[in-house]
Amino acid sequence: MHPLDQGVLAVQAAFPEVKESIADWPIGKRNRALAELRCAAFGGALRGWTACRQCGEKLEFELDGRALARGMNEEATRVEVGGEMYRLPTSRDLAAVAGENDAVAATRRLLRECLADSVTGKSDWSEEEIDEVGERMAAADPLAEIRLTFDCPVCGDAFEDDLDLPTFLWAEMAARAKRLLSEVHLLASAYGWSESEILGLSAVRREFYLGMVGA
Secondary structure (H helix, E strand, O other): OOOOHHHHHHHHHHOOOOOOOOHEEEEHHHHHHHHHHHHHHHOOEEEEEEEOOOEEEEEEEEEEEEHHHHHOOOOOOOOEOEEEEOOOOOOHHHHHHHOOOOOHHHHHHHHHHHOOOOOOOOOOOOHHHHHHHHHHHHHHHHOOEEEEEOOOOOOEEEEEEEEEHHHHHHHHHHHHHEEEHHHHHHHHHOOOOOOOHHHHOOHHHHHHHHHHHOO
16 A cells, blocks of 8 residues: 555544544644554554665664654644645645656645635746745644654764654554464464454463463
8 A cells, every 4th residue: 555545544443433534634633643543552662763875874763652643733724825825735635646756746736736725826836935835834734744864873974864654653563463463373373262362362461371382
């Protein structure tokens, strides 16, 4: 699945009481929900790694997921630039431009998608206007793009990298699912229990039985 679909599906599954379309939420609001889900499922510390752009050295990072979950101004849904109103980008908006190969063309198309009730009939933007709209949107929706800063201790290179929450969370869920299937296999082979019986055990009891199997 595309990360946009992963993000929407994860929020829908975790918060079934939400009746509105998650795809129409601003990206920051979606990311806040993903951060809340991640903290509930795996704890507050987000640990990961990236590779140095120059030498390939593996660099680890750790973030406070609960701080991410608090870092969203849900009151802001639009910004005004040059007399025009723009909606904050949503998953649906990003999906509409995902097929664009040219970054500038994709940005201009995204602005057209987000333009709300144009009063001037605007259909194109200069680089300066693109930068201004982008800065206003980033200020109004700070969780839409999570940028991490790294300083490589090996080669000294300093660079930034994006934390894509849907991809990060999906990878953790996939790893947890594979681990659970492995635990089910071991306990079913040892005791003859069914999958539902094994998954019905608490994590502590399951770990206890796994320890006895491996003893």
